[in-house]
Amino acid sequence: MDFTECYGDTVSGVAAAARSGCRQRLRRLIRGGHSLDCRDNRGWVALHEAAAAGRAGCVQEVLSAAGGRAGCVQEVLSAAGGGSSRGCRAQYVNSLTHEGESACYLAAQRGHLAVVRLLLKAHTDINQLTNDSSCPLYAAVEGGHKEVVELLVRKGAEVNRTHTPSCWTCLHQAVFKGHGDIVRILVNVCHLEALDDHNISPLFVAAQYGKQECLEILINAGANVNIQAADLATPLLIASQEGHQACVDLLLDHGADPNKDCSSNWPQLPIHAAAEFGHIGVLRRLIAVTDRVCDRDDNMVSPLYVAIHSHQNRCVELLLREGYSPNAQDCTRSLGLSSPLSFALCHSSTQPYSECVRLLVAAGVRLAEETWIPALATDKTDLLELILEHRLIPRPDTLTRHCSVSHHPGKTVLTLQELRELICVALNQVRFAACWLPLLLKAGLEPSLLLQPHMLEHADSDALNYFLQFVNWSTLSAPLKQILFQRKVEKTWEPFPDFDSIPHLSHICRLKLRAVLGPDRLMRTSAVQQLPVPSLLHSFLQFRDVPEASLSRPPASPL
Template sequence: MDFTECYGDTCSAVALAAREGKGRRVQKLIQRGFAVDVKDNRGWSALHEAAAAGSAECVRLLLTAAVNCEDYVNTLTHNSETPLYFAARNGHLRAVKWLIKGGADINRTTNELSCPLFAAVDSGHKDVVELLVENRAEVNGTYSVSGWSCLHQAVYKGHTEIVRYLVSMCSLEAVDDYGITPLFVAAQYGHHQCLEIVANAGEDISLMINPVHAAFSHSVNDCNFGLYEINFKLIPVTKRECDRGEGKVSPVYLAVLSGQADSLRALLKKGYSPDAQSCRQFGYSCPLDMALWCNSWNLNSECHQIREITLMLLAAGAHVRMGIYAFALQGHVPEHLPLILEHAGLPRGDRLEELAHRAIGEMQSASFWLPLLLKLFTSACYALIGCRLEEAENRVLNFFLEFINWKTLPSSMLQILSHRRADGTWTPRKHFESVPVLTHLCRLAVRAAVGSSALSKTSFIKQLPVPTLLEDYLQFSDVSGLLT
């Protein structure tokens, strides 16, 4: 190697001519005795320059002039890149042919854990890929920092024709360092054509890490083409233990998290549970919990989608846990509690008593939740207010009495009211001095006979053979605004 020559272009005269693809000048310089193996400050020789530029003629001349062709053709840059790597990456088919003929190491990896085949796949040069494979390039090797195979990279880039070529020889179940398969990558990035090619090639999807997770976690805002179709095709062949399996994550969570109502509808239609499993990974007790929290965060155009998802989960029979009731009582998003009460009603038995204690702890927002709960289940009034009758705010107490027959309260409660009136902490409305009017008593009788839970549903009210005015009256429209 000649270290005596100084080059202003940081590369030798031969390398500069090769970079510019000037074959005749390269030939003349060689004939005049200029060295072909001088490297620049990147470790590039003239052969690297010729290969990168795609000058097949310069490649041929340089290989012919080399003292040891096999060593020269495999010379490395400081990043361990060979001339073949550059030619393959840039899609220079003729240069690749000459380098292979000169004895290039097809599977040599770089410092970045790439190789000529991986580089050609990444850049989408199908003809170079085919040539390298025909010359025994390793198709199932692991490359890149994450250990991807060439098929991983092909589906990631969406190079459909390269995927179609590679699936016949690559391992379809190859996994990277995170256990992710090529099919998972195709689903994750929404490349539906690549996904169909891999799936149709015979991969047993049920043995994979669940690709449907990837499809549902792919944001509809980034790419919506064919995404629903991907989900629909993957659902029937996806391992179902993820639905409610302990330690798993149901794709229902991911559909909710990414706001994909259509995907969620498809999952529920195929039998996935709206309750799923407790998801410690996301920090939610159930998908409904996640939907309500997401609705709290996204007070913008995304709310409509989240509301649709919430309704979908409730309509599918999602179990409303006590924590969800407690969160809804706070009224951060006013529509939460009405939605829950409309579809799930109030809990029963011991859970109703627990809800009463939770509600008492949220008295600061009583003006929000009390009208809703009183309309739904009047007997719950005694649990919600009765145990705090001595402390209830004046307007809250008066509002509470509007929903019951105030003349038939238990004697213990009447005594408390009497003491509060005497010490000035309660000022009753005038009509509380008299027996309730007949219409109110009839309303209470109807609610007792039909059930407050049924009457809380607008759909049920609309089916009753009563005038619209009475529909509103049965739902206490005459007192709804008294607490605001």
């Protein structure tokens, strides 16, 4: 702590002369009897000032004077039974400031090589610690003073001592600062696997802060590339997390294991870190070397989860394009998440759906009940429209349980299980039928799948009228007709006038055509345009003349 700006008058004349480098004036003051021991508010004496300012000549003058004055009192010390001129001089050269800084420390900190040489010759304590456990070598390393570091190491400075509250050694600090030339010196004398209070080695520091040159020096010196910190993180994991592409490449090229578990909470790998923080280049490199077991094993976690969690859409897209399954393992036990899609939907609260949802649906993700609920249990149709954009609704009799046949590029057919869950959710969300019913019927859903008592009992009047125009209302079963009659009596349904009579022949014909072609083909292809009928009938045959229902009073969404 430097108070000289506040208390400039506390510096002695001798100290001021030593600081300024005025060797002749300094010599006159010393000969005039001025004290070398006068301290300022920081506890600095003349030797500290000269050493910190790099005034080698003044340092020589002060040291010579200290030795000479010690000689003058030699007889007194000898008579007292102890002491020597050399001992007094050593005591002076090792005098400390209030911060515990020696003259050697101050000179090394500032890179004054000549001064350090003089002080070492005067038998300064090369390993003297400051109040914060630093030392001349650590100060020189931190400042990047290569020549001073070489001198101190050659003179026997302690190289493996820890010097910070986090237990960093000189090698840790040299790597952190990126001083490659100093690292080259220290790797020959320091313990390469020295650990701080989090079990972090110098090589780990190089990977964490992207010090490629230092990392390469440590690797070539034999440092362990797979060493793990206290939390099991590896250098490859931390480099991947920070996006240091060159360090990732260097580690992988020298044997770093991309499949080493790096967390005690869940099986985290470097690929997860790259996906979470959106480092595309690193992720691409790790995809090529990471075992795909992480994408399918029940005890693992797909990197899709962390990419979705961090809204890293480019990473989600890259993982899917490189073959990672949109239907990754159920991670309810480890992360509380059943699927990537359910996780993406949970993160779409501020909009109808996120880009991650779109990517997963486009990749052919399996659609479960937890997907259909947010698509149907709302007056917003964006998610349902997205699903229908990429998925086809077939007739039930064309499917087997595990069928998934593509009818045209980029689209797949719903499986029987997906279709069953769609119908189940739809019947449980009849109050929103005015929103989802037109979309499903126009997408080719077979109306008979929804022709259930629950549908007729709870659909609002407009939705029910719209739905009945896709069926032959005159051939409904007696129980269903009874439901409609009861609702008419209770005035909860206001039917179209046509429903009291037999359907027109034209309507029966288009129902028959729909049954023959299949609702999916009729509604979503150009099959009608290829029929030998007038073009004016095309819209009628595709039910485009049926006005859509409207949800006049939207019910509160359960979501």
